[in-house]
Amino acid sequence: MLTLEEIGVVRNGTVILEDVSLELARGEIVTIVGPNGSGKSTLLRVIIGALAASRGRVIRAENLRIGYVPQRLQIDPTLPMTVKRFMALPHRRRRDDIATALAEAGAEALGERQLSALSGGQLQKVLLARALLERPDLLVLDEANQGLDHRATAEFYRQIDRVRQTLGCAVLMVSHELHVVMKASDRVICLNGTICCQGRPERVAASSAWQSLFGIEARDAMAFCRHTEPGHAEHAHGNPETPPPERACHDAG
Numbered sequence: 058m059l060t061l062e063e064i065g066v067v068r069n070g071t072v073i074l075e076d077v078s079l080e081l082a083r084g085e086i087v088t089i090v091g092p093n094g095s096g097k098s099t100l101l102r103v104i105i106g107a108l109a110a111s112r113g114r115v116i117r118a119e120n121l122r123i124g125y126v127p128q129r130l131q132i133d134p135t136l137p138m139t140v141k142r143f144m145a146l147p148h149r150r151r152r153d154d155i156a157t158a159l160a161e162a163g164a165e166a167l168g169e170r171q172l173s174a175l176s177g178g179q180l181q182k183v184l185l186a187r188a189l190l191e192r193p194d195l196l197v198l199d200e201a202n203q204g205l206d207h208r209a210t211a212e213f214y215r216q217i218d219r220v221r222q223t224l225g226c227a228v229l230m231v232s233h234e235l236h237v238v239m240k241a242s243d244r245v246i247c248l249n250g251t252i253c254c255q256g257r258p259e260r261v262a263a264s265s266a267w268q269s270l271f272g273i274e275a276r277d278a279m280a281f282c283r284h285t286e287p288g289h290a291e292h293a294h295g296n297p298e299t300p301p302p303e304r305a306c307h308d309a310g
């Protein structure tokens with residue numbers, strides 16, 4: 058549904074992304090991980106069409122609908138606005154469509170609540186519901202679990218998985234939660250200005266590029282992966298002849 062070919066982004070003379078190629082297929086959950094400043098948000102902006110690449114091509118399936126969940130939303134706490142009213146902005150929406158999207162995001166009980174009174178986890182569900190109004194083929198989330206505790210993060214990812222099953226959409230997200238990424242993704246892309254490695258989570262976790270980028274945290278995530286999916290981890294460790302495709306990282310700093 059989406060192909061990136063050798064994408065490069067240069068801003069103010071600084072190379073932010075270089076030679077990024079990837080493909081996304083319907084129904085898969087793909088997570089982009091990488092250190093701060095490694096170009097994750099920039100890549101998402103290229104994918105949703107908010108930023109033009111300096112080099113390369115973005116090929117989208119015809120009439121591809123993309124739903125976008127931003128990192129956060131600044132809300133003026135003095136502004137009285139219910140969730141339902143917020144969902145109907147900036148375009149008018151049918152009440153039924155709003156109710157359906159809220160239910161799909163697990164936020165059906167929040168429609169009459171004031172936006173400014175929501176917890177972080179509740180607000181993320183509402184932002185997810187707003188993205189679902191588009192009936193997306195591709196759902197893009199930029200650190201949508203930022204500020205959520207582990208429990209709320211795990212619940213949010215379960216909700217994403219339910220959405221994927223209901224809508225049959227692909228999901229592309231950025232996350233720093235390595236433990237959850239390992240469990241929730243079909244494929245992980247490790248980005249540091251360019252793609253260092255990508256593949257099934259357990260294989261990426263076993264790669265040297267991943268371990269050099271994330272150190273101890275990476276080993277912990279790997280342990281989590283082994284604990285929860287022993288069969289996969291066996292494969293990750295026991296299959297040195299087929300390491301994930303790796304590339305040298307450059308310092309995107």
Ligand SMILES: Nc1ncnc2c1ncn2[C@@H]1O[C@H](COP(=O)(O)OP(=O)(O)OP(=O)(O)O)[C@@H](O)[C@H]1O
Pocket residue numbers: 068069071073091092093094095096097098099100309310
């Ligand atoms: N408009 C711009 N002009 C110049 N440099 C920019 C611009 N926007 C972003 N950058 C730089 O590009 C690099 C990548 O930024 P980006 O926000 O994509 O990283 P990120 O991986 O999403 O980071 P984080 O994990 O901290 O959210 C950073 O060094 C940032 O300072």
